[in-house]
Amino acid sequence: MTTRTDTQARSARGPRFDPADYEQRWRDRWEADGLYRADDADPRQKHYLLTMYPYPSGDLHIGHWYAATGPDMVARMRRMQGLNVMFPMGFDSFGLPAENAAIDRGIHPAIWTNANIERMRAQFRTTGCGFDWSREVVVSDPRYYRWTQWLFLQFYRAGLAYRSMAAVDWCPKDQVVLAREQVEGADRHCWRCGTPVIKRDLEQWFFRITNYADELLDFTGMDWPEPIRLMQTNWIGRSEGAEIAFAVEADEVEPIRVFTTRPDTVFGATFMVLAPEHPLVPVLTTDERRAEVEAYVAAARRETEIERLSADRQKTGVFIGSHAINPMTQERIPIWVADYVLPGYGTGAIMAVPAHDERDGTFARTYELPIRYVVRPASGELPDDQAFVAHTADEVLVDSGEFTGMPASEAIGAITQQLADLGIGGPAVSYKIRDWLVSRQRYWGAPIPIMYCPEHGAQPVPEDQLPVLLPEDVDFAPTAVSPLQSHAEFLKATCPVCGGEARRETDTMDTFVDSAWYFLRYCSPNDDARAWNPQAVAHWMPVDLYTGGAEHAVLHLMYARFFVKALRDMGHLSFDEPFVALRNQGQILGADHQRMSKSRGNVVNPDDLTSRYGSDTVRLFLMFIGPWDQGGPWNPTGIEGIHRFLGRVWHIAQAEPTNGESLLGEAQELQRALRRATHTTIAAVTEEYGAFRFNTAISKLMELSNAIAHARGAGIGATAAYGEAVDALLLLLAPGAPHIAEELWARRGRDYSIHQQPWPAYDPALAVADTLELPVQVDGKLRDRLVVTRDTPAEEIERLALASEHVQRYLDGRPPRRVIQVPGKLVNVVTPGD
RNA sequence: GGGCGAGUGGCGGAACGGCAGACGCGCCGGCCUUAGGAGCCGGUGUCGCAAGACGUGCGAGUUCGAAUCUCGCCUCGCCCACCA
Numbered sequence: 001m002t003t004r005t006d007t008q009a010r011s012a013r014g015p016r017f018d019p020a021d022y023e024q025r026w027r028d029r030w031e032a033d034g035l036y037r038a039d040d041a042d043p044r045q046k047h048y049l050l051t052m053y054p055y056p057s058g059d060l061h062i063g064h065w066y067a068a069t070g071p072d073m074v075a076r077m078r079r080m081q082g083l084n085v086m087f088p089m090g091f092d093s094f095g096l097p098a099e100n101a102a103i104d105r106g107i108h109p110a111i112w113t114n115a116n117i118e119r120m121r122a123q124f125r126t127t128g129c130g131f132d133w134s135r136e137v138v139v140s141d142p143r144y145y146r147w148t149q150w151l152f153l154q155f156y157r158a159g160l161a162y163r164s165m166a167a168v169d170w171c172p173k174d175q176v177v178l179a180r181e182q183v184e185g186a187d188r189h190c191w192r193c194g195t196p197v198i199k200r201d202l203e204q205w206f207f208r209i210t211n212y213a214d215e216l217l218d219f220t221g222m223d224w225p226e227p228i229r230l231m232q233t234n235w236i237g238r239s240e241g242a243e244i245a246f247a248v249e250a251d252e253v254e255p256i257r258v259f260t261t262r263p264d265t266v267f268g269a270t271f272m273v274l275a276p277e278h279p280l281v282p283v284l285t286t287d288e289r290r291a292e293v294e295a296y297v298a299a300a301r302r303e304t305e306i307e308r309l310s311a312d313r314q315k316t317g318v319f320i321g322s323h324a325i326n327p328m329t330q331e332r333i334p335i336w337v338a339d340y341v342l343p344g345y346g347t348g349a350i351m352a353v354p355a356h357d358e359r360d361g362t363f364a365r366t367y368e369l370p371i372r373y374v375v376r377p378a379s380g381e382l383p384d385d386q387a388f389v390a391h392t393a394d395e396v397l398v399d400s401g402e403f404t405g406m407p408a409s410e411a412i413g414a415i416t417q418q419l420a421d422l423g424i425g426g427p428a429v430s431y432k433i434r435d436w437l438v439s440r441q442r443y444w445g446a447p448i449p450i451m452y453c454p455e456h457g458a459q460p461v462p463e464d465q466l467p468v469l470l471p472e473d474v475d476f477a478p479t480a481v482s483p484l485q486s487h488a489e490f491l492k493a494t495c496p497v498c499g500g501e502a503r504r505e506t507d508t509m510d511t512f513v514d515s516a517w518y519f520l521r522y523c524s525p526n527d528d529a530r531a532w533n534p535q536a537v538a539h540w541m542p543v544d545l546y547t548g549g550a551e552h553a554v555l556h557l558m559y560a561r562f563f564v565k566a567l568r569d570m571g572h573l574s575f576d577e578p579f580v581a582l583r584n585q586g587q588i589l590g591a592d593h594q595r596m597s598k599s600r601g602n603v604v605n606p607d608d609l610t611s612r613y614g615s616d617t618v619r620l621f622l623m624f625i626g627p628w629d630q631g632g633p634w635n636p637t638g639i640e641g642i643h644r645f646l647g648r649v650w651h652i653a654q655a656e657p658t659n660g661e662s663l664l665g666e667a668q669e670l671q672r673a674l675r676r677a678t679h680t681t682i683a684a685v686t687e688e689y690g691a692f693r694f695n696t697a698i699s700k701l702m703e704l705s706n707a708i709a710h711a712r713g714a715g716i717g718a719t720a721a722y723g724e725a726v727d728a729l730l731l732l733l734a735p736g737a738p739h740i741a742e743e744l745w746a747r748r749g750r751d752y753s754i755h756q757q758p759w760p761a762y763d764p765a766l767a768v769a770d771t772l773e774l775p776v777q778v779d780g781k782l783r784d785r786l787v788v789t790r791d792t793p794a795e796e797i798e799r800l801a802l803a804s805e806h807v808q809r810y811l812d813g814r815p816p817r818r819v820i821q822v823p824g825k826l827v828n829v830v831t832p833g834d
Numbered sequence: 835g836g837g838c839g840a841g842u843g844g845c846g847g848a849a850c851g852g853c854a855g856a857c858g859c860g861c862c863g864g865c866c867u868u869a870g871g872a873g874c875c876g877g878u879g880u881c882g883c884a885a886g887a888c889g890u891g892c893g894a895g896u897u898c899g900a901a902u903c904u905c906g907c908c909u910c911g912c913c914c915a916c917c918a
Contacts, residue, residue: 227838231913234837239917260918273918315916345917352918358835359916432917553913624858625846638846638859645858647873696848699857706857713874775853780899782853820898826852830898 015747017650019614023739027125035755036130038086040536047083048540049075050519050579052548052556053090053137056116057097060123062604062622062634063588063596069619069736070585070628070692071547072129076735077689079130080759086540087130088522090137091117094145095511096174096192099444102476109444110472113140123606128615128738130755135525139514144521145446146467147531148514151563152449153460158570160208161438163458167277168437170200177202179437179510182555199301205448205507206435209562213238213431216561223581225629231553237432242416244425246272246324246351249332253283256324256335259346259430262356263419264411267328267400268374269351270364272335273317276300277343284335286321293320293337300339315340315363326351327424328401328415338363346430374400375408436559438510441482443474445508453495453502462496468504482506515556516563519543519578537573546579549587557582583692586631588622593633604634616737617643623694623736645702646740649733652708653726653744655717670714671721677707678725679767682760685732698736704729728760776801777828778810786827794821801827 030036051071054064075087098109105112117138124131137144155161169178171190177200182191189196209216213236219229241261246269248256256272274281276297285293296318317338326333340359341350354364355373364371378394395408403411419425439448447468449461461468471490474483484490484506495502517531523540524533542564548556557579564578589595590602597603609618621642626632681704688697708725716722726748734741734754745754768790774797776784784806788797798819801807807829818830 227913230838234914237914237917241918258918262918340916340918342917350918357918359918362916430917550912627847630840630847632846635846635859641858644873651873695846696857699848702857773853777852777899780852780897785853818898820852822852826899828852828898 015650015654017647019616019646019739020611022743023128023614023616026739026742027128030130030753030755031125031133033753034134035753036087036132037134038084038088038132040539042084044082044084046540046544047078047085048543048545049078049085049087050522050543050546051087051089052546052552053092053515053518054120055095055097056091056093056113056120058116058119060120060127060606061596062606062609064124065127065606065618066588066622066628066631067548067585068124068127068129069623070583070694071545072127072131073623073689073694073735074545074692075130076738076755077686077759079755080731080734080757082758086135086522087132088135088137088525089124089129089131089133090135090518090522091120091139092511092515092518093117093138093140094445094508094514096176096442096444099442099476100174102444106476108472110140110470113444126606126610126615128619130738135522137518137521137525139446139511139518140444142467142469143528144518145514147521148446148509148517149449149461149466149468150463150531151517151567152446152509152513153463153466154570154572155207155566156450156460158566160211160566161205162208163203163205165201166204166206166437167199167201168204169197170202171195171197176440176442177204177437179512179555202439202441204437205439205450206437207513207562209436209559210431210433212562212565213433215565216558222577222579224579225550225582225584228550228553228557228582228584232558235433235554235558239430241428241430242412242419242425243347243428244327244351244419246327246333247424248280248284248335249323249325250284253280255424256280256349257347258349258351259428260351262353262408262412263415263425264397264400264403264408265353265356265374266326266351266415266419267397267403268353268355268372269326269333270331270354270370270372271333271352272324273338273341273350273352273360273363274320274335275341275343275348276337276339278337278341278348280349281320281337284320284322289319289321293318296337315359315366317363317367319367327419327422334369336363336367344434345432372399374398378407436510436512436562438513439507440510441506442508443470443476443483445511446514447484448505448507448509450505451493451495451502452505453497453500455500456495456497458505459496459502461493482508484508512556512559516559517567519546519560520573541573542575542577543579545581545583547583547585550584584629586627586629588631589633591634596634604636609636609639613639613643614739616740617646620646620698620736624698626695628692628694645705646737648709649705649729649740650744652705652712653730654747655712667716667719670711670716671719674707674711674716674721674725675766676769677704678721678728679763682728682732682762683764683767686759686762689735694736701729701733701736704732730754731757731760772824774801774824775826776804776807777826778807779831780828783807783810790824794823797821797827801829 049071051068075085079085093113098113101107101112102109139145139148152161169183171178171193173193173195174190178190178197183197184191217233217236217238239261241259242263243257243259244263244266245255245257281293281297315338317336319334319336322335323332324335340363341348352360352363354360354369354371356375361371374397375395376398378396397403397406397408397411403415406414416425416427447470449466449468451459451461453459471487474487476483491504493502493504520532520537520541524536527533560578564573565576567573568576590600592602594600594602606618617639621639624642625638681700684700685697704725708722708729711717711722711725730741730744731754738755742754746752770790772788772790774786774788775782776786784804786797786800788800798821801819802816810831814832816829817832820828820830
């Protein structure tokens with residue numbers, strides 16, 4: 001063995017470790033060599049790896065690094081494994097912040113946005129991420145949004161884009177209509193600024209995503225995180241039940257149609273409730289009730305969603321004077337209007353079954369309406385407290401005519417059938433999901449390519465007139481109307497039917513329309529003749545692996561799926577889903593555990609860190625702090641550890657070789673052990689990169705580097721095993737720390753580039769140890785360890801275990817009750833007990 | 835209110851039902867140094883001089899064996915929220 005001083009004498013000095021000496025140089029070289037350019041004609045198997053593009057807010061922060069480094073590591077490994085990887089990047093550059101900057105500071109949104117893009121593009125390069133910048137997509141570029149508009153026209157022609165008057169969520173601060181998905185929380189606030197929204201009636205453009213509700217529920221063959229699939233499923237909110245028509249006591253008035261998931265409780269329907277917005281409300285209101293009903297409806301309309309939902313769930317409503325007939329009991333039941341019934345769900349009207357629905361029950365008790373029990377638990381009587389809410393299985397009908405005694409699960413079908421036979425009902429499905437509202441009364445978005453002719457109404461802009469360009473000379477006063485509405489030049493259009501003067505649509509599209517297809521544009525980003533080249537899309541799509549934040553679970557990720565399905569049905573695409581596999585990264589929070597934002601002042605700027613430690617250290621540190629899908633509050637303590645690790649790698653990869661101090665046999669055993677460490681590390685790291693477990697992968701690289709350092713100290717630094725270990729370490733490290741890996745690879749005289757080398761091969765034969773250390777338990781508690789050769793027979797292991805004095809102490813000379821062996825794992829001796 | 839997820843050292847976190855705390859930070863001791871805020875070596879769950887005992891939010895259960903599985907509770911986070 002060498003002495004410590006020997007080791008130190010050799011390990012001291014050597015080339016200085018300073019990432020500033022080489023990081024930028026390599027990035028320039030990679031860029032110049034087009035190392036990450038994906039070629040459509042490359043015969044190797046394609047692999048489309050995509051990470052969500054950012055909004056160009058101004059500067060790259062540590063969260064961008066975190067989000068990008070994970071997939072970059074996978075992309076780099078896949079390239080080395082021989083795949084033809086496409087890993088593009090772009091900018092989601094339409095949207096509100098640019099316009100707000102224009103209002104606040106008088107900078108034109110395009111100038112502000114483009115300056116940000118330029119800055120962020122440069123900052124992205126310092127991350128060392130291997131993006132193919134030749135495929136960059138910028139959605140606010142007319143060369144892109146021209147095709148966003150073209151897609152709108154395709155949807156319009158297919159009947160999937162339509163215009164409708166709608167009460168919409170309106171953010172009074174941002175002065176903009178919001179999609180339902182963009183209104184959050186119990187107080188119904190704007191997802192961007194947090195201001196509570198109000199309702200406004202406006203003529204709006206919608207995409208018919210509801211046509212695809214059922215198909216969007218199908219995740220067959222998709223490798224997506226369970227929580228995301230669940231959120232989309234809940235958002236779509238499919239319910240099966242029945243629709244039932246209740247005749248009303250009024251001449252020539254259509255019946256009230258209701259949707260219910262529990263048609264088996266129809267015998268218990270003792271009143272009906274219409275939403276205030278329901279069209280039959282004015283029809284069925286009697287004259288003596290009219291004043292009160294109109295006041296109630298007007299109040300409900302005036303109230304914001306917040307007030308309507310909060311108010312401590314106090315249920316309010318008004319009797320409208322008319323009655324309906326329960327089709328089963330033939331009883332007259334009163335019709336009420338109440339705002340707890342929502343206009344947008346089901347039919348906007350319900351049959352109220354107060355005995356078995358909590359909300360109806362509350363309402364009935366408030367207004368002293370009759371409560372009739374028609375279901376009881378299969379075992380036992382109704383509970384005394386009269387609060388039995390029917391739920392699912394294991395219930396039996398009571399007081400329900402011919403259906404009495406029938407299990408509820410059976411009665412659902414039987415009663416639905418009878419209603420169908422009577423011609424007043426039948427099975428029905430209802431969804432929570434609504435059509436996607438895409439109109440925005442803002443400037444900085446893709447103009448909707450529609451015009452309005454006084455003669456011929458809404459007309460699509462002819463495709464050869466695209467793009468409808470955003471005018472540059474606009475006034476950005478913060479008003480409720482889009483600045484486009486006051487731009488005379490923009491408004492002027494010519495009707496394609498009659499050639500007369502038409503008025504251009506001034507709404508722009510939701511930015512989620514831009515991002516619903518950007519992954520297609522990456523396949524042929526510079527094709528100015530069409531949205532995408534069908535061959536290129538056929539080659540690259542679908543995306544093999546998509547990464548991004550879980551916050552897009554029901555927004556972007558559902559819209560993109562909808563787009564692909566709709567375009568498939570129009571004949572433009574020939575696959576069903578855009579993203580085969582999905583992984584979500586966690587969020588890096590500020591040190592105060594809050595979401596990073598400029599206003600909170602908790603944004604971590606990576607520049608200070610990179611100038612001090614270099615990009616590799618920052619990348620590796622971010623990937624090391626915990627599971628990638630978990631994120632967490634920013635805490636830079638510990639970055640020194642990563643830097644020290646890279647310093648050690650620097651050193652062991654190029655320090656003077658050390659050989660000869662060990663005895664021959666000892667040296668051979670040391671080499672075997674080092675090769676074992678090398679090959680177990682190759683296997684483990686390969687597996688863990690693929691599973692996005694970067695933190696444990698890096699810990700294993702640290703272990704290997706420690707093993708290499710010890711091997712050097714032990715005097716085998718000039719052996720082939722040592723060289724193999726260092727080469728493997730650099731190759732395995734290359735995805736996470738591309739610069740230092742390249743630099744050391746070059747310094748070791750290897751061929752440029754390390755990033756084009758084959759991924760190290762794992763030899764299982766070298767990874768197995770010939771001796772094992774078996775834990776010996778007594779009654780499940782660790783008491784001793786056995787060191788045995790791998791081929792020791794079980795009987796021998798048992799004999800050795802029982803012979804152990806630590807085991808004997810617990811056996812007290814008695815024979816064991818059992819001895820359990822998990823081959824290669826452990827021995828457990830079970831004592832006879834008392 | 836409903837759904838989903840998570841609770842492990844001083845800290846970030848490891849651990850196919852099988853050695854709890856890998857790896858790293860921090861801390862303690864040492865070496866080397868004119869010096870060390872560099873580097874290297876060793877130690878570090880708690881209690882205990884030790885042998886050992888106890889330890890994964892709390893309480894039960896299944897099992898030869900539970901951080902891991904089951905049930906109940908507590909706390910935190912995220913999503914949804916009058917959806918008939």
